[in-house]
Amino acid sequence: MDERVREHARVLVDWSARVEAGDNVVVSVGPDAHELAVAVAERLGERGANLVATYAAGEVTRAYLRASTGEFDEDPAHELALAENADVYLSLGGGRNASATADVPGEIRQAHRKARTGVREARYDSRWVSTAHPTRSLAQRANMAYEEYREFAYDAILRDWETLAEEMAKMKTVLDDGEEVRLVGAGTDLTMRIDGRTAVNSAASVAYDSHNLPSGEVFTAPYATEGEVTFDVPMTIEGEAVRDVRLEFADGEVVAHDAAQGADVIGEILDTDEGARRLGELGIGMNRGIDRYTDNILFDEKMGDTVHLAVGRAYDACLPEGETGNESAVHTDLITDVSEDSRLEVDGEVVQRNGRFRWEDGFEG
Amino acid sequence: MDERVREHARVLVDWSARVEAGDNVVVSVGPDAHELAVAVAERLGERGANLVATYAAGEVTRAYLRASTGEFDEDPAHELALAENADVYLSLGGGRNASATADVPGEIRQAHRKARTGVREARYDSRWVSTAHPTRSLAQRANMAYEEYREFAYDAILRDWETLAEEMAKMKTVLDDGEEVRLVGAGTDLTMRIDGRTAVNSAASVAYDSHNLPSGEVFTAPYATEGEVTFDVPMTIEGEAVRDVRLEFADGEVVAHDAAQGADVIGEILDTDEGARRLGELGIGMNRGIDRYTDNILFDEKMGDTVHLAVGRAYDACLPEGETGNESAVHTDLITDVSEDSRLEVDGEVVQRNGRFRWEDGFEG
Numbered sequence: 001m002d003e004r005v006r007e008h009a010r011v012l013v014d015w016s017a018r019v020e021a022g023d024n025v026v027v028s029v030g031p032d033a034h035e036l037a038v039a040v041a042e043r044l045g046e047r048g049a050n051l052v053a054t055y056a057a058g059e060v061t062r063a064y065l066r067a068s069t070g071e072f073d074e075d076p077a078h079e080l081a082l083a084e085n086a087d088v089y090l091s092l093g094g095g096r097n098a099s100a101t102a103d104v105p106g107e108i109r110q111a112h113r114k115a116r117t118g119v120r121e122a123r124y125d126s127r128w129v130s131t132a133h134p135t136r137s138l139a140q141r142a143n144m145a146y147e148e149y150r151e152f153a154y155d156a157i158l159r160d161w162e163t164l165a166e167e168m169a170k171m172k173t174v175l176d177d178g179e180e181v182r183l184v185g186a187g188t189d190l191t192m193r194i195d196g197r198t199a200v201n202s203a204a205s206v207a208y209d210s211h212n213l214p215s216g217e218v219f220t221a222p223y224a225t226e227g228e229v230t231f232d233v234p235m236t237i238e239g240e241a242v243r244d245v246r247l248e249f250a251d252g253e254v255v256a257h258d259a260a261q262g263a264d265v266i267g268e269i270l271d272t273d274e275g276a277r278r279l280g281e282l283g284i285g286m287n288r289g290i291d292r293y294t295d296n297i298l299f300d301e302k303m304g305d306t307v308h309l310a311v312g313r314a315y316d317a318c319l320p321e322g323e324t325g326n327e328s329a330v331h332t333d334l335i336t337d338v339s340e341d342s343r344l345e346v347d348g349e350v351v352q353r354n355g356r357f358r359w360e361d362g363f364e365g
Numbered sequence: 366m367d368e369r370v371r372e373h374a375r376v377l378v379d380w381s382a383r384v385e386a387g388d389n390v391v392v393s394v395g396p397d398a399h400e401l402a403v404a405v406a407e408r409l410g411e412r413g414a415n416l417v418a419t420y421a422a423g424e425v426t427r428a429y430l431r432a433s434t435g436e437f438d439e440d441p442a443h444e445l446a447l448a449e450n451a452d453v454y455l456s457l458g459g460g461r462n463a464s465a466t467a468d469v470p471g472e473i474r475q476a477h478r479k480a481r482t483g484v485r486e487a488r489y490d491s492r493w494v495s496t497a498h499p500t501r502s503l504a505q506r507a508n509m510a511y512e513e514y515r516e517f518a519y520d521a522i523l524r525d526w527e528t529l530a531e532e533m534a535k536m537k538t539v540l541d542d543g544e545e546v547r548l549v550g551a552g553t554d555l556t557m558r559i560d561g562r563t564a565v566n567s568a569a570s571v572a573y574d575s576h577n578l579p580s581g582e583v584f585t586a587p588y589a590t591e592g593e594v595t596f597d598v599p600m601t602i603e604g605e606a607v608r609d610v611r612l613e614f615a616d617g618e619v620v621a622h623d624a625a626q627g628a629d630v631i632g633e634i635l636d637t638d639e640g641a642r643r644l645g646e647l648g649i650g651m652n653r654g655i656d657r658y659t660d661n662i663l664f665d666e667k668m669g670d671t672v673h674l675a676v677g678r679a680y681d682a683c684l685p686e687g688e689t690g691n692e693s694a695v696h697t698d699l700i701t702d703v704s705e706d707s708r709l710e711v712d713g714e715v716v717q718r719n720g721r722f723r724w725e726d727g728f729e730g
Contacts, residue, residue, distance in 0.1 A: 022438060024441050024442055024443040024444075026443060029420045029422075029425075031399060034396060034422065034424070034425075037420070037422065037425050038422075038424050038425055038428045039428070041425045041426070041428040041429040041432075042428040042429065042431075042432040043432070044429060044432075045428065045429040045430065045431070045432030045433040046432045046433070048433070048434065048436075050437075050438055050441035050443070050444065051425075051429055052419065052441070052443055052444045052447065053419060053420040053421075053422070053425055054417065054418060054419050054420060055392075055394045055402070055418040055419060055420040056418075057394075057399065057402065057403075057418070059399070059403050060394075060399075060402050060403055060406045060416075060418055061406070063403045063404070063406040063407040063410065064406040064407065064409060064410040064416055065410065066407075066410070067406075067407045067408070067409075067410030067411045068410040068411070068413070069413065071413075072415075073387060073415055076389050076415035076417070077389055077450040078389040078391060078415070078417055078446075078447055078450035078451045079389075079415065079417050080450075081443075081446035081447060081449070081450040082417065082443055082446060082447040084446070085442040085443035085445075085446040086443045
C-alpha cells in the first residue's frame with residue numbers, strides 16, 4: 001500500500017475525528033475507496049475503536065431511488081439506530097462515476113433526502129468527517145492524469161494542520177473582532193455584516209468544528225449583504241456546468257442574478273425557499289496545498305487565493321448560542337478567485353490583497 | 366446488466382426473504398458483489414422496503430483484526446442497534462480473494478467472533494439469507510472459467526424452488542416419521558437416531574426455515590451416532606485442504622479420526638469443545654442444479670447425490686420447542702458422495718440408493 005494512503009487514514013482518524021478506544025465508528029465506503037477503507041480499518045484497530053462499514057455506491061442509490069414510487073418511510077429505524085449509536089461517522093468518498101445518480105428525478109431525490117432528516121441530524125450530532133480517496137473518476141473530473149491527481153490530493157490532505165490552524169487563527173481573530181466585510185474585485189463590490197458572528201477556524205478537525213478533510217478555510221455567517229459579486233471559478237452544480245455567476249444583493253437578499261452558463265440551475269436554487277436568496281456563509285480559502293480548481297467543492301472552496309460565499313443555510317457554530325441564522329434547505333457554495341486585482345477589507349482595513357494576507361511577506365496594504 | 370443478475374435479486378428478495386413494503390433491510394455487500402447489490406437495491410425500491418448497505422470486505426476485516434490487540438468491546442452499540450432494528454438481513458457474498466483473512470491469527474478471529482455474539486443472535490432473529498454473487502475469485506476456487514462458473518452458479522440459484530420444495534417435502538416426511546437413519550457406502554456404515562427431531566425442507570426461503578440461496582437440502586439433527594463414515598468430497602476448511610476424512614463414532618461421539626490430508630485441522634475442530642465431537646446435522650443434498658464440487662460449502666452441501674454431516678451445533682428448527690440440541694461453538698460440514706455403491710435407510714427401508722430416491726425413476730430398492 002502507498003504510504004500516503006496510510007498517512008491519510010492516520011490524519012483522518014487521529015487529527016480529524018479524534019478517535020479514541022471504545023468509540024463506535026461508522027465508516028462509509030465508496031466503491032473505489034476500498035484501499036483507504038483498509039488503511040482506516042487498520043488505524044481503528046490500533047486505536048481500539050469499534051468498526052461498522054457501510055457501502056456508499058451511487059449506482060446502488062440510483063437503482064433504489066429510480067425503482068421506488070418516490071414515497072419513503074421517515075427515518076427507517078435501522079438506519080436511524082445506527083446513526084444515533086455512532087460516536088464517529090467517517091465518509092470515504094470515492095465512486096467510479098461522479099455522475100452515477102444523474103438520471104434520478106430531482107423530486108425523488110428530494111423526497112428521499114427529506115424523509116431522512118432525522119438520520120442526517122443524528123449523523124451531524126456525531127464527530128463526522130467527510131474525506132475523499134483520490135480515484136480515477138475524480139482525476140477525470142479534474143482533467144488530470146491519475147498519478148498527477150494523487151499528488152494534488154495528498155498535497156491538499158497531508159498538510160501540517162497544526163501550523164495551518166495557527167495561521168488561520170489570525171484570520172478568525174480579524175473576523176471575530178470585525179463588524180463589516182467588504183470584498184472588491186473585477187465585477188465584485190460587496191459588503192456584509194458579520195457583527196456578533198463567530199468565525200470557524202476550519203482546520204480539518206472536529207476539535208475546530210471542522211468536518212472536511214482536506215479543509216483549510218475560515219468561515220463565518222454574514223448578513224445584511226449589499227452590492228454585487230461575480231464568481232469566476234467554474235463549477236458543476238447539480239450536474240450542470242456553471243460559469244461566471246453574478247449575484248446582486250439589496251437588503252441582504254439576491255435581487256438579480258445571471259451567469260455565462262448555468263443561470264437556470266442558479267435560479268432554481270434561489271427559488272427553493274426564502275433563505276435560499278440570503279447568504280449563509282462567507283469562507284476564505286487558506287489551503288495553499290490546493291493550487292488549482294478540480295471541480296470538486298471539497299477541494300475548490302479551500303483553495304488559497306479564493307473566497308467563497310454560500311446562499312442558504314448558515315452553520316450553527318457561527319451563531320450566538322441559541323440563535324438561528326439563515327435557514328434554508330439549500331447550501332450552495334460559489335467561488336471567486338482573489339489572486340489578482342482584488343481586496344478583502346474588514347471594517348475598512350485591508351486584510352488580503354491579491355491573495356496575500358496582512359501577515360504575509362509581499363502584502364501591500 | 367445480465368438478466369440473470371436481476372433474476373437472482375428477485376428470487377432473493379421475493380422468494381427467499383419475503384420482503385414487504387416497510388421492511389427495514391440490511392444488505393451486506395462483498396467488494397465484487399456490486400452488480401448484485403445494484404439489482405437487489407432495485408428490487409427493494411420496487412418493494413418499498415428501506416435499505417442500509419454495509420460493506421463486507423475481507424481485506425478491511427483483516428486490517429482491523431491484525432491491528433487490534435485481540436481484545437474487543439462486547440456487541441458495540443451501533444452494530445447491535447443496526448442488527449436489532451433490521452427485519453431482513455441479506456448477505457451478498459463476493460470477495461476478490463477467498464483467502465483474504467488467511468493470515469489473521471485464529472485466537473484474534475475467535476475473540477472478535479465471541480465479542481459479537483449478541484450481534485449475531487440479533488441477525489439470526491431477522492429474516493436472514495446468505496447468497497453469493499458469482500465472482501472470478503469463486504470461479505478460480507472452483508477451477509472453472511468465469512463464464513462457465515456463472516452458468517453453474519445460476520443453474521444452482523435460479524431453480525423452480527416451489528417444485529423442488531414439493532419434492533423435498535417427501536424426504537422431510539420420511540425423516541419426520543423415522544426413528545433411525547443408516548448410511549452405507551465405501552468406508553461408511555453409520556447409524557443415527559432422529560426420533561423426536563424435525564427435518565427442515567430447506568427450499569431457499571425463510572418461509573421454510575431456510576437461509577441459504579442456493580439451498581436444496583433436507584436436514585435434521587441426529588444423535589446417538591454409531592459406526593464409521595468417510596467423506597470423499599474434497600473441501601477447504603479454515604484455509605486448509607481436507608481430503609477423505611474418516612470419523613468413527615461410539616455412543617454418539619467421535620472416538621477416532623483420520624484423513625488423507627488435513628487431519629490436523631479436523632483434530633483441532635473436534636477438540637474445540639464437548640459438542641464438537643457430536644453430530645449437529647444430517648443433510649441430504651437435493652439440488653440437481655449443482656452437479657460438481659466447487660469448494661464452496663454454500664453450493665457443495667446442497668449438491669444432488671451427496672449427504673453431509675456436521676460436527677457441532679444443531680439448528681433450533683430441528684429440535685422440539687424449548688429443547689436444546691447439540692451445543693458447540695463450531696458447525697463444520699463434511700460431505701460424502703452417494704452417487705455410487707451407497708444407500709440411505711430409514712428404519713430399515715432404503716430411501717435412496719446410488720443417488721436415486723425411492724420416488725424417482727430408476728430407483729432400485
